[in-house]
Amino acid sequence: MxxxxxxxxxxxxxxxxxxxxxxxxxxxxxxxxxxxxxxxxxxxxxxxxxxxxxxxxxxxxxxxxxxxxxxxxxxxxxxxxxxxxxxxxxxxxxxxxxxxxxxxxxxxxxxxxxxxxxxxxxxxxxxxxxxxxxxxxxxxxxxxxxxxxxxxxxxxxxxxxxxxxxxxxxxxxxxxxxxxxxxxxxxxxxxxxxxxxxxxxxxxxxxxxxxxxxxxxxxxDTKENIEEEGFVFVSNLEDIKPNRAKVVTIANESIAVFKYEGKLSAVHNACKHQNGPLGEGKIIDGCITCPWHGYQYKPNDGCAPEPFTEKLHTYDLRLKEGKVYVNPNPKPEGTHIEPLSYE
Amino acid sequence: MSKEEEKDDFYVGYIDKAPKSISKLSRRFVWHITILIVLVAGLIAIGQRGFVNSTFEFGNVSELSGKIYLTPQPFLKVKTGKDIFGNPLYKDVLLIGYGKYGAMSTLEEIESQLNESEIDTYEVTLAGTLVYYDGVTLFELTKGAKSLLDYKKITRTSEWPSNKPNRIGNITLEGQIVDPKCYFGVMKPGHSKPHRSCAIRCISGGIPPFMVAKNENGTFDYYIVLGESGEAINKEVLDYVADPVKLTGSKLKAGEWSLIYLNPKIDIERIKE
Known part of the structure; x- marks a missing residue:
């Protein structure tokens, strides 16, 4: 970067x-x-x-x-x-x-x-x-x-x-x-x-x-999406590895849900650099790091750390009985969403 | 490091050191590519059909002396010695221009430097680059009009035999029309599809089209392809260059050259290999 x-x-x-x-x-x-x-x-x-x-x-x-x-x-x-x-x-x-x-x-x-x-x-x-x-x-x-x-x-x-x-x-x-x-x-x-x-x-x-x-x-991409009150099932919490993500595709919208430091956050899955798959990336130094070229974003608001200006869409999450759900309606790029705490 | 930890290794290009498991795989990939490189280079060399031992003495300017003949195509008749009866021996060397051109325009420039009369009334010494293969020799007038090094009026015309074409009979040939400059040395390969565009360019530029036809001995015969009256038909044969073709026409002999006279509209037939 x-x-x-x-x-x-x-x-x-x-x-x-x-x-x-x-x-x-x-x-x-x-x-x-x-x-x-x-x-x-x-x-x-x-x-x-x-x-x-x-x-x-x-x-x-x-x-x-x-x-x-x-x-x-x-x-x-x-x-x-x-x-x-x-x-x-x-x-x-x-x-x-x-x-x-x-x-x-x-x-x-x-x-x-x-x-x-x-x-x-x-x-x-x-x-x-x-x-x-x-x-x-x-x-x-x-x-x-x-x-x-x-x-x-x-x-x-x-x-x-x-x-x-x-x-x-x-x-x-x-x-x-x-x-x-x-x-x-x-x-x-x-x-x-x-x-x-x-x-x-x-x-x-x-x-x-x-x-x-x-x-x-x-x-x-073709996993069946189970929906509940506008939220779509992503994964069981335990199936998401620490500092990694699970990707869900809903109506051609790819969303990456990251698990880190006892919290969960969701961002659009495509890196602003070359559309790299952020969901295959990792949280490093508190930032989502793209696997392709190492571009970074903060998980809670999808913004690249300063002085960089790239921004991602963010998504609301819900946790119910150990299952993670995401609202597929994106928030405007760079919108802060309080991470969902699971601890 | 456990397998699970290794699985979680993550590469970031701008961090100096890559995780061990990842750099190990990258190194292994490079070794595989190295083996692939050795195999590909070796197999391509094995798979190629080979190259003829034709020669273009690129960068080596030679001097040749003799008499220029303008028909059937410009060539230099060079004395090479005498036979056991004392009769002079000759070698006919096809003249060609620099680049993808025939020799005519260069010879016209050279002629303008001479004192009087036509170029074929002089014994000349020319500088140029030799091209040779399979008994045929060509001489590229590499220096253009400056190729003329020396000249003197021919006084004993009997020393230089006539080059009037003699009709041998009708003939049908199967083979390929090529440009002799590339075929006999400048390019490898100087024939077939990969060379078609270049051959078309050379023949368009005045280099005489040659027919390469395999004979019953398995070797090749070479014919200069000309019109029914011995005129150049370079433009008319362009569409057939480097394709397998059958030519029907009259066979003639002029010095060392074999010629085929034909009507390009009806006597050239494209054939399947």
Missing amino acids: SVKYVGVLWNKQKKRYDKTIALLAILYLVLFVGFNVLLHPTISPEALLVRSTATLALLMLHVILAIGPMARINTKFLPLLYNRRHLGVSMFLVATIHVVFSIIQFHSLGNVNAFVSLFASNTHYDSFVNFPFQVLGFYAFIIILLMAATSHDFWLNNLSPKVWKSLHMLVYVAYALIIMHVMLGVIQLEKSPLLIGMLAVGMLTIITLHLVAAYKTHRA
Whole structure:
């Protein structure tokens, strides 16, 4: 959290994360070049550059897409999510080398502008098999470029979390475009079952992880809501762990009920930063702490501690015979509600 | 630490030290990614079909001397020695321009530097970059008009044989139309779908289209693709470049070059592989 914008809020964990990304990327490039020079001594430096950066960027994209559902399935993977933007920007940099070099290599020094050549050389837009695959890769790159350019919190706040999130969900469109770029491009030449198989395994992994994570979320969201005088049952008190929350979804409204220091408080479940699931967070130093990026809110009024200004909706609670109930009508953001004491 | 306590571990990115159970899992994840990286890099190298041993002597400027011929496409005939009977031996080297251009515009610039008459009446020394593969040699006029290093008027025309095309007969070829500059060395691979756009750009720029056709010996034959009267048909073949095609036409021979003359409107057929 920060009250002003700085390039990167460096901390020990981020430095370690970025060093790991850099080392693994270098390791991949060294291995790729080494294996290819060994197995294909006649490979050209240009082919090495184009293919090593393409495959590295695609591998990084798979990891990026896997992190989200992995963290939903097991919260211990949250450190990977915390700095995912750094991985995204790193992937963008690697992809940039691939795209820029490919445009220079395949389209520059000709009788038309390189960008005109990109769109107008292969004109089989009416054919699936012969479709100009480079155009697909270019559009995917534009999406990744927009994502990298708006990855800073400055853009998140200025575009609003909703618009920002929608923009960044386009990564799935970019992924689909890249898969088609590969399938309609190099795979039509290589045709190796091994390469096709690797791509299929990558896709299946991503799809399976998303389905499992979606199922987990869906199961939590579709619990039957038992209502009593406008209050909806959340959980038995004993089932909420100290300093943790139970989440209940009522009419698409997700509410997190926290238990701490012998008290109960309820706030809207979406963090103001990136809609992170606050209910999967923890009370630290008396504040609800978001599991994604550590944004904090006071449980009794949903306000971020000063000097921060973010505010959440709060909710009335009721405790009856060891059962916790919540009134799903939200109070205005930042409204103080006296915590419900159970001791 | 009990299992229950471990389960309650919570990660906050801006706190210097992560809980043990979480950092342990992160480390394990990094090890798994490392193994994945080794596997992916290795399997991709194994899965690739390989690369031909074509050569583009990028950055290495060579000098070649000989006579320029402008038909069927601009090339330099280079004397390479003599046979056992004392007859001169030649090598035909296809001339191409810098970048994705044919040699014609560069040769016109060079011709304007000469004192009189046409460029093909001189013995010239050119600077450029060699491209070669499978017995075919190309010479990129890398320095444009400055590629001309020396020239002298040919006095003994008998030393330079005619390059008039001789008709051999009708022929049908199955294969792929490529741009020779990339195919013979500048790109790997310089053919098929991944290279289509680049080949179209090169052929649009005046580099002559070549037909690559597999022969009965399993090796490849190369034909310069020309119109029915030997005219350039670069524009007409663009739609077929890098696709599997069948060409029907007349086979001709001009020096070392094999040519196919055809009507691009009716003699090119797209086929399925």
